[in-house]
Amino acid sequence: MCGITGIFDTQRKREIDRAVLHRMNESQFHRGPDEGGLHVEAGLGLGHRRLSIIDLSTGQQPLYNEDQSVCVVFNGEIYNYQELIPELQALGHVFHTRSDTEVIVHAWESWGEDCVKRFRGMFAFALWDRNRETLFLARDRLGVKPLFYALLLDGTLLFGSELKSLLAHGGLSRDIDPLAVEEYFALGYVAEPRCIFRQAKKLSPASTLLIRRGQPIGEPKAYWDVRFSLDSKISQEDACQQLTERLGESIRLRMMSEVPLGAFLSGGVDSSAVVAIMAGLSADPVNTCSIAFADPAFNESEFAKMVADRYRTNHHTDLVESDDFDLIDTLAWLYDEPYADSSAIPTYRVCQLARQHVTVALSGDGGDESFGGYRRYSMHLMEEKMRAFLPHNVRQPLFGTLAKLYPKADWAPRIFRAKTTFEGIARNSVEAYLHAMSVIRDPLRTNMYSKSFKAALGGYRAIDVFDRHAKNANTDDPLALVQYLDLHTYLIGDINTKVDRASMAHSLEVREPLMDHPLVEWLATLPSSLKIRNRESKFLLKKAMEPLLPNDVLYRPKMGFSVPLARWFRGPLRERAHGTLLSERVLDSGWFEPDYIRQLLQQHESGARDHSTPIWTLLMFDAFCRQVVEGGSVTSPGIAA
Incomplete structure (x- = not known):
């Protein structure tokens, strides 16, 4: 797991300022504290921060082909790289490392843009082919790994794993896109491909962008999508067996590591299933980490302990106090864009805990979307x-x-x-x-x-x-329609964004076995009656896991991973909410109707309405403006103050 960044002159071969590229790269130091590397040539600069996971001795980046005419910087993991190496060797390629990164270089040489269709994993990479004067950007199918890019007025293209690396260049305008603000206040995040700043974009999941010097930049090209055919005639018994086998394969692939590995264990069905299968694949006890909440209404730790005890894991629990809200400004800086999911707080804490014991952690993210869990x-x-x-x-x-x-x-x-x-x-x-x-x-x-x-x-x-x-x-x-919508919006913009930034803040790699694309494709062929039956969510997953997990874990009410916002804004955060949302900076910004903001606060504090989520969303927008927008002002060009 790493951070990538770069500068590409799309028109000419102007000199790249190495100091600027270094600054962009170091802005993402947290993503890869082990090593840093730069490649600079006429009109091109590539940067990489490395978190060493596989091939610790020879996996440095940027990485090149044999004659150094092809160069790549890569963030993520290609889980099937060991299968691809013999195939590429048979085509005449010579490997000098044992890393999945080198597979990308040689796959590009043999298969061109279609190389991404051969990769199974989570990835975002930038590849430069000097002989073709071509820069190739790519992102994994389900958007686990992020990639931002921006074309400046002078023809310079910037890209990076996080928006902060583009901002570190100094040439990106911080002009806020009003349409992105509408998306944020509706969804809690800015949806792909839009970015909070007009000049920047996110590369959409399952997309590539090919840029040839001297030619206009076209639109990204999609290379994959999930199709909900629902046409499988498989029996429930066979589906349970196949699901267990497919989960086992996906988890086994993600257990490859040369550094300490473990798993998140929330006590929910998804993470518990991952841990149960990991335990069966590992000769040693699995390292597990969970968060306990001081507020019993949000605390699932007893169910996590049931699973940990059953599989005798090396279990670590950290207590998050009910008033753990001092992370607001930290999160605003970390996410670069306004981001309103308050579960970012416990996610940040569980990643912090996990990194004390492991460098790689498997998660249960993606299960709700594919199994029908919400x-x-x-x-x-x-x-x-x-x-x-x-x-x-x-x-x-x-x-x-x-x-x-x-x-x-x-x-x-x-x-x-x-x-x-x-x-x-x-x-x-x-x-x-x-x-x-x-x-x-x-x-x-x-x-x-x-x-x-x-x-x-x-x-x-x-x-x-x-x-x-x-x-x-x-x-x-x-059901298939809303699952499809979630796979293209909520999973990417909320869940994957939350986990990527929170884990990378602590230099922790999180792997996602329930987002394995062959598994997602297979689940999309199953009828919806195997996902929700008689209002029982995740029907198939629960049935398949009955031999492995206690019924108290499988069939208890879903709790979610949340914090007590309503109480915060009537108690310890009341003054902060007042001081922020009724400040001149917010009320005179031009974004909002001041009287309505006052009404929101009054109705919430009186108990007449629960406006905790809107209040939190406004607070995080203000924190973004203070932390990321220059000058700490929330006023946007095009919005009258």
Whole structure:
């Protein structure tokens, strides 16, 4: 696991300032503290920070082919590289290292742009082919590893694993994109390929970008997508057996390491399944790490201990106090873009704990998306039955009116909180799912925005992100549709972003066996009835794991990995929220309606409404502006103050 960065003159061969490239590279020192390397030639500079995992002695980067005409910097792991080496040797390639990085160089020479289709793993890399005057950027199928890039006005292309490396160049404008702000306040993150700054972009997952010097830069090219065919006729018994075998293969591949290795163990089904299978593949006890919360409403540590005791792991637990919110500014700096998932706090802490014992940790991330684990999936299926029962011209006015009349009862038991359900039923399937997913829903978002910000949006709404992906889903199955949407949005923009930045902050490599793309493809062929049955989520995974895990772990209510925001903003964070959100910096920024911000705070503190998530989202936006935007001002060009 590493950090990569670079500068490419797309038009000519102007000299690259080595000091600038070094500064960009060192901005990502945390991603690879073991070694740093630069390659500089006319019109090109590549930088790499290394976290040594495989081939400790000879895996340094940048890495070259035999005549040094091809050079690569790479972040990630190619898990099937040992299978590819003999095939490439048979084609005449000579290997000088035992690293997966060298496979990329020779695969490019033999297979060109299609080389990425042969790789099984998590990766982002930049490859320079001097003979073709070509720079090739690529990102893995499920967006586990990030890659930012920006084309400056003078034709200079910048790229890096984190946005901070582009900012370290000094030439990137920090002009905020209003459309990215709308996406952030709807989703809690800025969705690929957009970036918070107008001039920069993220390379989308499963995409490549080929840039030839002297030619216009085209659009990224997609090389993979998951197809929910749901056409497998496999029996439940055979599906359980195949799933266990496929999980075993995926986990075995990710256990290759020349440094200490372990796993996160939350006590949930996904991480527990990973640990159980790891234990069966390892001659030594597995190292496991978990977080315990002081607040019992958020604490799953007893279930993690059940699994740890059963498999006699070397288990380490760290206690996160209920008021562990001093990370706000640290997280804002770490994520570079505004990022509103408050579970970034415990994720940061569990990575911090894990790094004290291991350099590589396996996680259970990706299981909810592929196995059908989120509670919102069952709610969506219930709403879909109602939407199918009533035509839109009846449903929209009926449930739209009910939603307006029904009080917002955040204080009431869940069964009586019908307003959100009515709002969802009044919408179409995609709009309803965005409504369920949004951190700040319409119309609250609309009320919160200033007139000048609305004008700058020009009618743009975050639903465009979901609509764009829904057009490519090619499925009428309601569960498959929302799984597809999550695999292209939430998994990448929220989960993978959270884990990458939190782990890399501590120089920890996290591997993702449940995001193995052959596994994801296979699961997409299974009928939805094997994923959710009688409102039981992750049906197939739980059935397959019954011989390996206690029922108390498999069939208890899902808790999630969260923090007590509502209590924070009525207690220890009350003054901070007031001082920040009612400051001149925020109220006079031009983004928001001041009276509505005051109303949010008042309603939350009185207990009339739970606005903890909107308040947190606003706090993190302000922290981003102070930490990342120059001058500490939240005023954006194009937004009237």
